[in-house]
Amino acid sequence: MRRIEIDGDSLTLEQVEEVATNPAVQVAFAPGTEARMQRSRDVVERALASGATVYGVTTGFGRLAETPIPADRLAELQLNLIRSHACGFGIPLGQAETRAIMLLRANVLAKGFSGIRPVVVQRLLDLLNHGVHPIIPEQGSVGASGDLAPLSHLALVLIGEGEAEFRGERMTGAEALRRAGLEPVRLQAKEGLALNNGTQVMAGIGALLLRGAERVVEAAEVAGAMSLEGLRGTPDAFHPAIMRARPHPGQAASAERLRGLLADSEIRESHRYDDPRVQDAYAIRCMPQIHGAARNAFAYIRQVLETEANSATDNPLIFPDEGPDGLVISGGNFHGQPVAQVLDLLAMALTDLGSVSERRTERLVNPDLSGDLPAFLTADPGVCSGFMIAQITAAALVSENKVLSHPASVDSIPTGANKEDHVSMGAHGAIKARRVLRNTEAVLGIELLCAAQALEFRKPLRPGRGVERAYDIFRATIPPLEGDRVLAPDIEAAAKLVRDGALLEPA
Structure with a gap:
């Protein structure tokens, strides 16, 4: 059985995806992690014993930070925090998204800066390992103070409340715990705030x-x-000399991949010396520059998300090694702006990839642009419409993506009686970026349908080695278009090949 250990510092996005998509993967603490969490918990206990005023521990929250809480009501404070903040709305997040969020929340608490007892985080791992998935509505977060509402729905199940999915069935959180053989936790001082104050919803979906x-x-x-x-x-436009003259890493990587895919092409040799065209349209010629820009963006987004996956993002934070008794200090690591901005960039980069893909599809199906290919890639144009409407579907999806690419992170609305007077809208950015990704997968699927069909009209000439391998993989799932048929299932199947990474192999 595959096992991943978390320590708060070294979780990768690949591990997040693996745990999210494979419930059989077990997650445990790395050695020493529980001791580190206990040290920060000890600081909280000492602060309580001394009678110190600590935000969210001995006071109310947000605008109520100046309201002192009696010692005999501190546990009630944390319970009420989770109940009152579980204000989500809308359809639930998917299982993979929920699992990613649970893993990230456990990992950042494992850093040992949150003052939470190890047993509470262990119970969160128990939910993950037993397949108890809290029902988390996808709307309700403004991205500061973190993803409060959705994370509260996660925490509800830990305490035996809320709703969860277990073995394909939706039920109360209490029933899900009972069936999994788990006991609910009783929150103590600081622990509700440690559970719901952070950026793990936007970061988990973003990963x-x-x-x-x-x-x-x-x-x-x-x-x-x-x-x-x-x-x-x-x-020719992908020549290494051109790439060296403008050495963006993503551009060079795209050009190298394209050269590999196109190597040893019989189609290329068939028109090398008698083609009157001097150069191709931008959608073909500028692929390294356009695709490469997306690669550069994704590299930056990866850097931000991997940092966030291993960052303490609740408030206040506890530093056991600062001073003789440790330090409890309020800050703003819960603010989602770093994540929100890159999620907007992710949507924009994906939209551009879809936009240039649709332009290539248009060139393939349009007889005024495709050269000697038949209109709409059908051998019987007129009686048959071929891929005419598939291109229109791609255009519709691309235009929808353009609307969805308006950045969420430039918006803000004051909340919490104006105490929280600037928020990130990062969760909003994550939800709309998800739709952009799905649309772009379909747009590329449509291009693949049309491009593979165009190769039928180039036979018996063979394309480049990598293209030929990709064609074979594609045709193993989707046959050529010999006459008009319903294309919606083909588009779904082609998008799934993109989504599943089936075309990564022909490198």
Whole structure:
């Protein structure tokens, strides 16, 4: 059985995706992690014993931070925090998203800066390992103080309340715990605040989206190379000398991938010396520059999300090694702006990949642009419409993506009686970026459908080695279009090939 250990410092996005998508993977603490958490908990206990005023521990929250809480009501304070903040609305997050959020929440608490007892975090891992998935509505977070509402729905199940999914059935949190053989936890001082104050909803969804986006850009290279072959384009614009003259890493990586996909192409050789065209349109010629920009964006987004996955984001934070008794200090690590901005960038980069893909699709189906290919890639134009409407679907999805690419992170609305007077809208950015990713997968799927069909009209000439391998993988799932048929299932199947990374192999 696969096992991943967390320590608060070294979780990777690949591990997040693995745990999120494979419930059989077990998660445990790395050695020494529980001792580190206990040290920060000891600081909280000493502060309580001394009668110190600590935000969210011996006071109310937000605008009520100046309201002292009697010692005999501190546990009630934490319980009420979770109940009152569970104000989510809308459809539940998917299971993979929920699992990613649970893993990230456990990992950041494992850093030992949150003052939470190890047993509480262990129970969170127990939920993950037993397949108890809290029902978390996707709306209700403004991204500061963290993802309060959705994380409160997660915490509800820990205390035996709320709702959860267990073995495919939705039920109360109490019933899900009972069936899994788990006991609810009783929250103590600081622990409710440690559970619901953070950025793990936007970061968890974002981590999964980025992994999907990284597969999308690889599929875009395959689709673009296949379209180039179908349109009898030239790979000369991908020459290494051109890339060295403008040495952006993503551009160089895209050009190298395209050269590999197109190597040893018989189609290219068939028109090398008698083609009157001097150069291809931008959607073909500028693929390294356009796709490469997305690669650069994804590399930056990865850096931010991996940092966030291993960051303490609640408030206040507890530092056991600061001073003789440790330090409890209020700050703003819960603010989601770093994540919110890169989620907007993710949506924009994906939208651009879809936009240029749709332009290649248009060139393939439009007889005024495709050269000697039949109109709409059907051997019987007129009686048959071929891929005419598939291109329109791609155009519709691209235009929707443009609307969804308006940045969420430039918006803010005061909350908490104006104590929380600037918020990030990071969760909003994550939800709309998810739709952009799904749309872009379909747009690329449509291009692959059209590009593969164009290759049928180039036979018996063979495309480049990588393109040919990609074509074989594609055709193992989706047959050529010999006459009009319902294309919606083909688009779904092609989008799934993109989503699953089936086209990563022809490198």
